[in-house]
Amino acid sequence: MFDPAQYGSVFQALLAEERLNALGPGTPNRKVYSALQALSPEQAFLPHSIRDAGMAQCSLAGLWLYHDYLEESHHISQSVSTSTGSYWHGIMHRREPDSWNSKYWFNRVGQHPVFPGLCEAANRIAEQESSLPETQFLREQRQWDPHRFIDLCEAGRTGKSEAERLCRMIQLREWQLLFDYCYRQAVGA
Template sequence: MPEPPIIKNWAGMTISAATQEVETLSWSESYGRIAAQLASHRPSLYPTEELDDLTSLKIAKLPIEGFTGERRSYALAVKAGLLLLNESLDEAHELAQELPTREGSYLHGIMHRMEGDYPNAAYWFRMAGGHPAQEVWSGKIREKLAETGNDEFGTASLTARIREWAEHGSFSAAGFNELVELQVTRVRNERVEQWLMELQYAELDVLLQHCYAHSGGGGLWFEPR
């Protein structure tokens, strides 16, 4: 009987060879390498396929054996967040469902928002409540708004919604969910799309760093580009 073909990734490296390195590294080293690989990518608001299937496999191999209790929960949340950056929605969903925590609910909401199920996303954002990562995210949003000045966001109605959201001073995931839904289903403005994608990346970035720090990874030593 002929040997089964060896599955290779886009670079021609066997999957076993590509994932072996991850398995031999520490939690911090393996997280850092995968996070650095994804740092320049801005996930779509409504992805239709994952960015790279090999990266998804590497994330699955992140070493969390021996992690227990809260540390394991935060480590699983890190893996789910990395999967969302890689636009691996199904895999991220599976992990989020295992997490009866605020982080799990928040990630669950982001996953449903990215798949276009905005009512379900809103439910999970309510379950997450006011997550502490949102305060850091708010600072990044204010920076982005300051960069735009008095520019309009595609349409007058969307501009009004964004400015209203900003003036409240509390940048909630639920409010962002509504803005993304408006853009994806009605406005479809390219400039708005890019702006919201940057905010989505910032949201995942601060949530990932929060979870990584609580997983035993130490301080926020890794700063994505």
């Protein structure tokens, strides 16, 4: 279970509202724009010290994306030349929506440490929420396939599949797992 309180008071306040983001760009959450704009990495991670600046930046890229500020997230993620920076970059392009570009960035991700947990979560969510034929791969896969998920999100977003809500639920869990990974790496936990 994702608990914003475990990330300190600054992140907790900005993650208090659970958002089931759209598969497309969504609508920026204007209520938090000023707080996001004023946020520095050092302030965001208090009371912890930052041990990995790249992962701290990735956490902030994820935070902007969570609130549907794709351009701000993109600006940060494209400046982090790591597998995790590419992961946030790929999610942003998936939501933009630019499937081809998203797949390009996921090719740069390779095998990411959150993939096993995401594969298990997607399997569980799909098992509970969907019997659609096009989601069968989610119920059966033993290794996360970001390209197939991109294709399913595109089909859900464009109405070619009824899997939109399922994709949004998996996308939220993906965000939670990746944010948690970034935060823990950033503070050396």
